[in-house]
Amino acid sequence: MNTINAVAAGSAGSSPPYVVWVLGALTVVALVLSVVSPWLRRRSPDVWWALCGYPATVVRVLWTWRRLADLQGLSVPKRPATALLGNVVVQGRALKPVKPRMGLPRWQRGGLVVRVRLHPGQTPEPYAAAGEAMAHAWRVFAVRGVSDSRGSVLLEANAWDPLSVASVPFRGSVGLLAAVVGLWEDGARWLIDLRRVPHWLIVGATRSGKSTVLAALVSQWARQRVALVGIDLKGGMELSLFGPRLTALATNRTEAAELLGRLVEITIGRMALCRSAGVRSVWELPDVQQPVPVIVLVDEVAELYLTATSADKAEVAQVATALLRLGQLGAALGIHLVVAGQRVGSDLGPGVTALRAQLAGRICFRVEDKGTAEMALGDLDREALDAVQEISVDLPGVAVAYGARGGGWMRARSHLVTPQQAQETAQRFAHLAPAFGQLYAGGGA
Ligand SMILES: Nc1ncnc2c1ncn2[C@@H]1O[C@H](COP(=O)(O)OP(=O)(O)O)[C@@H](O)[C@H]1O
Ligand SMILES: [Mg+2]
Incomplete structure (x- = not known):
């Protein structure tokens, strides 16, 4: 009994749990990357994009999508913005517009692509017009909306000007x-x-x-x-x-x-x-x-x-x-x-x-x-x-x-x-x- 207690106490005291190790390692990697990132970007833009730029941009894309879609008029309200109050029609602001559904941003050389499902009644044009706002929000050089199939639009982001080389x-x-x-x-x-x-x-x-x-x-x-x-x-x-x-x-x-x-x-x-x-x-x-x-x-x-x-x-x-x-x-x-x-x-x-x-x-x-x-x-x-x-x-x-x-x-x-x-x-x-x-x-x- 005593021996078992001693072993359990010993293992808890000498080695931190697995999760702590992983978190610690990730923090160290993130710190190292944030320090070498500017140097790596200058030295080897492709490697920089794969290791630092792409993951950070994916987080930004997912994080900002709701606000971007709302502000750029890409979200669509679930219910009409008009309602009947007694026998008067009231025009207001619809509550909780629904953002367009977005897939996972996929890596491509020097950029990323992500597919967005259009709401019924939408055309690709407003997405193309919102490219500038997306480029700012995602901190990339440019975003272009390409309509390659019906019902969806492909957003292509370039991390830097592809013509600069x-x-x-x-x-x-x-x-x-x-x-x-x-x-x-x-x-x-x-x-x-x-x-x-x-x-x-x-x-x-x-x-x-x-x-x-x-x-x-x-x-x-x-x-x-x-x-x-x-x-x-x-x-x-x-x-x-x-x-x-x-x-x-x-x-x-x-x-x-x-x-x-x-x-x-x-x-x-x-x-x-x-x-x-x-x-x-x-x-x-x-x-x-x-x-x-x-x-x-x-x-x-x-x-x-x-x-x-x-x-x-x-x-x-x-x-x-x-x-x-x-x-x-x-x-x-x-x-x-x-x-x-x-x-x-x-x-x-x-x-x-x-x-x-x-x-x-x-x-x-x-x-x-x-x-x-x-x-x-x-x-x-x-x-x-x-x-x-x-x-x-x-x-x-x-x-x-x-x-x-x-x-x-x-x-x-x-x-x-x-x-x-x-x-x-x-x-x-x-x-x-x-x-x-x-x-x-x-x-x-
Ligand atoms: N596509 C290119 N990529 C990189 N450098 C270029 C390119 N085109 C031109 N240059 C540079 O610009 C210089 C001027 O180009 P040139 O074709 O002689 O211009 P222009 O005939 O319009 O006066 C060239 O000497 C070259 O070094
Ligand atoms: Mg000439």
């Missing part, structure tokens, strides 16, 4: 005339496909990332059976990097006028070919007759339209007309325009406005003023314009671009293709550059 060039292949040039904000590949949107306008201030996205495009198209033609009136400083892979390069306006004139001839030749074959685009021709697609790259487009003397005027008019014709006719004939510039305002002349209307695909990097962003993106979508205004100087290569998942606009960042990489790629695929003569109808066969 420069990404490496894509080396795979995605089909003729398509190119992966970077990443969309939601992590998907940013694909530019000339078969879907034939002509593109790229606008941005100096050092905002225009030439880099051109390099990313060329690095991909260089590997395909296409002709690349350059017009670079800043002395060919940018496009001459791709020299070996270019079929032609114009570095002053006289050369540009001549080159564009020949391209218009080619376009007219292809039109005749399609007419005689009874088809409406070169893609409907039999394979052997299909001409080589031509991509005309123009860097610093404003230079083409600047006039000093009256002799310039005639040349500018010639260039403007030729570019416009390529824009109007080229899409179905395998002639594509990718035009980059700092400004595309009507101050450069009426030719620019008409050309802009032909370039349906738009990419707008950081710009100096709102007017330029409006010219680049059109003034339809206020949100896209606001997003352009918020692009920081510290993030070159970030743009608001057309053609995101489901159409519409989204922020994206181009891959960082260095001039050396661009040069190497051009050299490697120089043998794929068709001769100019091959571009005429029948020449590519």
Whole structure:
């Protein structure tokens, strides 16, 4: 009896119960994590998110959901807010609104996703509109409401700006005339496909990332059976990097006028070919007759339209007309325009406005003023314009671009293709550059 008592007393006195050990260990882990958290976040954001950021954010999401839903008008009252008092209808505030049902927040790289069940009568829009409030409450960079199935909405939270990290060039292949040039904000590949949107306008201030996205495009198209033609009136400083892979390069306006004139001839030749074959685009021709697609790259487009003397005027008019014709006719004939510039305002002349209307695909990097962003993106979508205004100087290569998942606009960042990489790629695929003569109808066969 005595022995048993002694053993029981001994064990209670020398080792604390199991729960205390666990609590103690958890406190130590939490303390260590809270001390190393800022350092870990800087050093390795992914590890930080897995160990500290995600668990803390899950707690915040669950903790704040009721208040957030109430304040953002996502909760729905159980009973109508009107009642009958005698024979008078009284309008009041409904008691105890019911918050939308939320699943468990799931981890994903650099963020989390959580599914929310819509109340009958609700649409996903108010959830998308409440994104800003959720981002503040959960202390994350952004929250987006995505409606991927009926009756529910998926809330996607990003812990930090996914575009803040420069990404490496894509080396795979995605089909003729398509190119992966970077990443969309939601992590998907940013694909530019000339078969879907034939002509593109790229606008941005100096050092905002225009030439880099051109390099990313060329690095991909260089590997395909296409002709690349350059017009670079800043002395060919940018496009001459791709020299070996270019079929032609114009570095002053006289050369540009001549080159564009020949391209218009080619376009007219292809039109005749399609007419005689009874088809409406070169893609409907039999394979052997299909001409080589031509991509005309123009860097610093404003230079083409600047006039000093009256002799310039005639040349500018010639260039403007030729570019416009390529824009109007080229899409179905395998002639594509990718035009980059700092400004595309009507101050450069009426030719620019008409050309802009032909370039349906738009990419707008950081710009100096709102007017330029409006010219680049059109003034339809206020949100896209606001997003352009918020692009920081510290993030070159970030743009608001057309053609995101489901159409519409989204922020994206181009891959960082260095001039050396661009040069190497051009050299490697120089043998794929068709001769100019091959571009005429029948020449590519
Ligand atoms: N996607 C990107 N990621 C990281 N850095 C970039 C990116 N795009 C551009 N940069 C940086 O910005 C600089 C200017 O880019 P550039 O394409 O030459 O601008 P622009 O042609 O608009 O003047 C480049 O030297 C490069 O270091
Ligand atoms: Mg440039």
